[in-house]
Amino acid sequence: MTLHNLFNNVISLFYPSRCAVCDALSRTAFCGKCAAEYPPTTAAASGFDGLDRVYALFPYTDKVRKAVLNLKFHARPDIAASLGRAAAEFAPFTAADIDVVTFIPLSKKRARERGYNQAEIFAKSYAKGKGLPCRALLVRTRNTAANSGLAAAARKENVSGAFAMKNGASAAGKRILLCDDVLTTGSTVASAAAVLRDAGAASVCVLCAAKTRYDGEDVPEDGDPR
Ligand SMILES: [Zn+2]
Secondary structure, three states: OOHHHHHHHHHHHHOOOEOOOOOOEOOOOOOHHHHHHOOOOOOOEOOOOOOOOEEEEEEOOHHHHHHHHHHHHOOOHHHHHHHHHHHHHHOOOOOOOOOEEEEOOOOHHHHHHHOOOHHHHHHHHHHHHHOOOEOOOEEEOOOOOOOOOOOHHHHHHHHOOOEEEOOOOOOOOOEEEEEEEEEOOOHHHHHHHHHHHHOOOOEEEEEEEEEOOOOOOOOOOOOOOO
């Protein structure tokens, strides 16, 4: 973790007070202007095999895309916390549906570079808002190349077998909510969900901060860069 990232991590604990989209000072996840311009999605995403329910808070467009890129590449973990709080407000899961919240793990290499896992911060912030436990259940078994720019089949291949249960973690009988930042083809969350199911999970639902428009070919260059 770089000093800069450490600083931002510490600051984000005390001052999660900027709009996730436009950076304006705001006590809530989004300033009034952005909240009006980017209403959270209310419908579940569909067409994802092997997942029980999938929900993404925003379409991955314009300012939301900028917010996610700031979050991932410009040392703004506070944005993940803001998005998690917004998800706790808008996502259609209740504490009665879910036993435990978890997240897509980063590779060690990426975690070292970035200093934080945006999916983990998002998940923890969501879980805190809902009064649910958040646990690290998964590990990466290998470094995967960024999925950005790959077509669906290549994405699936890229993340196949990339995850395993964390030592000592249990999924048996649990209804799990798996969190990630950006949902594109769903290949990453599907690969992780398969591991949780093999470990006995009763169900695996998915919560993402944003969802790209994906119609088979149209994968944006920066879609799902881990
Ligand atoms: Zn704003």
